[in-house]
Amino acid sequence: MRAYQVHSPGTQAILAELRPPRPQAGQLGVRIGACGLNFADLLMQRGEYQDTPEAPFTLGMEIAGRVEDIGAGVSGVSVGDRVAVFGGSGGLAEYGVFDAARAVPVPDAMSDIDAAAMQIAYGTSHVALEHKARLQPGETLLVLGAAGGVGLTAVEIGKLMGATVIACARGPEKLQAAKAAGADHLIDAKTEDIREAVKALGGADVVYDPVGGDQFEAAFRACNPEARILIIGFASGDVPRIKANHMLVKNIDVLGFYWGGYLKFRPEVVTDSLAQIFAWYEAGKIKPHVSNVLPLERVEEGLELLRSRASTGKVVITPTP
Incomplete structure (x- = not known):
């Protein structure tokens, strides 16, 4: 099988020919139809991600495909079933083995591309906004990076939860993507003063x-009292310093959030969230915005779209279309 592998941190990953692995106890062997790319893949390739596997390893965090083999002790899944899995790695390959406990059934109406695109992007936004930030109907949600893979889902889910959504992105094209996802107000990060623009709209109750x-x-300086700021990531490459005295004065909560971490200590938070997300999909309330679909041999092109922030939605690789 072909797999896109990192052999040492900081080096260029390569498309390698490997022997397909066999599932062990509690695992599924999956023929991978689609794999979503994430900014974390870039960090993992550099050895800078918090859950980087020991090299050599195959990139690709979230997949969808068809079960081809089942390890011992697995029940409730049959060969031929379609599943979506957040594996953390191993997805940029034609075949992979994953923990069965992480597999979610894929509805008949959902393509592999949509199923691969939805897990991290929608799961991150849903758990962050509902479970972590406790977003309430009528509150104002400010979404930074609102045209990126997770930013668009935060706009979409924020609207479903009854918030007024301010979308901040760079340039008219990206802002139009956020508007199409349901944003009420738009701020161009290239040309506008974000703090003043948000304050003119009444300030932010939750920042994503x-x-x-x-x-x-x-965004911090445009927050209302008792606002909650969700730290999702650092696509700018700059980890900000938080002024604790300003948090104190305005009673602001700054909340670190890592979606994949819940699989280690409260997996039901993730599985319950994915069940809700897939139900919204089946009801026609949400649909992932996939801006680029590329074959496995063009993975580096897809990663460059993330690196340069040139995509206006999710980038998906199809190892076995």
Whole structure:
């Protein structure tokens, strides 16, 4: 089988020919139809991600495909079933083995591409906004990086939860993608003062920040009392310093959030969330915005779209279309 492998941190990953692995007890062997790319893949390739496996390893965190083999002790799944799995790695390959406990049935109406695109992006936003930040109907949600893979889902889910959504992104094209996802107000991070623009709209009750850097600082200063700031990631490459005295004065909560971490200590938070997300999909309330679909031999092109922030939605690789 072909797999896109990292042989040592900081080096270029390569498309390698490997012997297909066999599932062990509690695992599924899956023929991978689609794998979503994430900014974490770039960090993992550099050895900078918090859950980077020991090299050599195959990149690719979230997949969808068809079960081809079942390890001992697995029940409730049959060969031929379609599943979506957050494996953490191993997805950029034609075949992979994954823990059966992480597999979620894929509805008949959902393509592999949509199923692969939904898990991290929608799961991150749903758990962050509902479970972590306790977003309430009528509150104002500010989404930074609102045209990225997770940013668009935060706009979409924020609207489903009854919030007024302010979308912040760079340039008119990206802002139009956020508007199409349901944003009520748009801020161009290239040309506008984020702090002043948000304050003119009444301030933010919840901030969803996958960007960091100067945008975090601007959003922090535009928060209302008792606001909650969700730290999702640092796509800007700049990890901001948090002024604890300002948190104290305005009673602001700054909340670190890592979706995949819940699989280690409260997996039901993730599985319950995915059940809700897939139900919304089946009801026609949400659909992932996939901006690029590429074959396995073009993985590096897909990663560059993330690296340069040139995508306007999810980038998905199809190892076995």
